Amino acid sequence: MNCEHVKNHDNLEDILNDVPEFLIKEDWEWLVKEKFLCKEFKKMSKTNEENRALKTMNQHSGRRPVRQIALDLEEKLGRPPTVAELVFKTYKEGDMIKDDAANERHAKILEIMESNPDFTALEVVEAILGEQKRGHVICFGGGLRPKDLKSSTSTKDATDANLEAQLRRSDEEKEALHQSVIELKGTVSEQAEEMATMKAEMKKLQEMFASSQNRQH
Structure with missing residues (x-):
């Protein structure tokens, strides 16, 4: 900030x-x-x-399994990630995808999601890679089968849910920051009062000392 x-x-x-x-x-x-x-x-x-x-060491020691990335994203977003979100998170370097093939696939996924907002995650994958019959679904790592995605939310539903979650977090963060500012103001006000009290006491001591000096003369 x-x-x-x-x-x-x-x-x-x-x-x-x-x-x-x-x-x-x-x-x-x-x-x-x-x-x-x-x-x-x-x-x-x-x-x-x-x-x-001074920090020169890269803290990332290799790409995590896609399945773990999906689980981490779901925990962060409060919902299963869309195919585009998962592909971007998996292949990004910094703030962008540098691998040409992965970048092209990500762009294609975004295009399909935009033109077919009611597609489920599985339908988006199959539109690019063909029917996923058995085993794990490509893009989602091991352990996630086609049947697990057949009833998953559409891109539009996931986007709406994500926007609602972001709005809630934004309101909560704004209120928390507002309360923090109020507390800081209170602390500064208390410190100002203490300083004013100390100055008043110092002034009294100075006056008493000056009065004592005058009496001695």
Whole structure:
């Protein structure tokens, strides 16, 4: 959030106007002024960037089984992944598919899903690779047979379910962030009150000391 909505701008006005969609404007203004632009936060952010730059080891040690990728995606999405999602996740390098054959197949899958939104996952696979009679279904790894996909949701249903899940997560995240900002405001307010109290006490001590000095003279 700091990189995308703060560092990409040169002045405060542009930063304040670039409100993330999951925050309300009042909370964003407070975060910018009290957190992102304060010296302590900038120093910490710079340190984190330097530490990340030192990491040179790739943490991926090989491609996982497709079946495991499908299970991980299902857990993340809250529903079985579409064929396109699974193929992209399996073959992507960074944010894109670099293998020409895999990229061509992924594009074909997207084309079929777009023109046939009511197709099940099995129907999408069979439209490209032919009828899947026995054994495992190509694209879904071992252990998943054709009959397991015959009653699976269509691309349209899966997309609708995914959008609903994303909206719920977005609302929940927005509310959680709002509550966090409220708590931060409360903490800052308490610290300000404590500081004001300390200043008042210091002033009293200074006045008492000055009065004592005057009496001695």
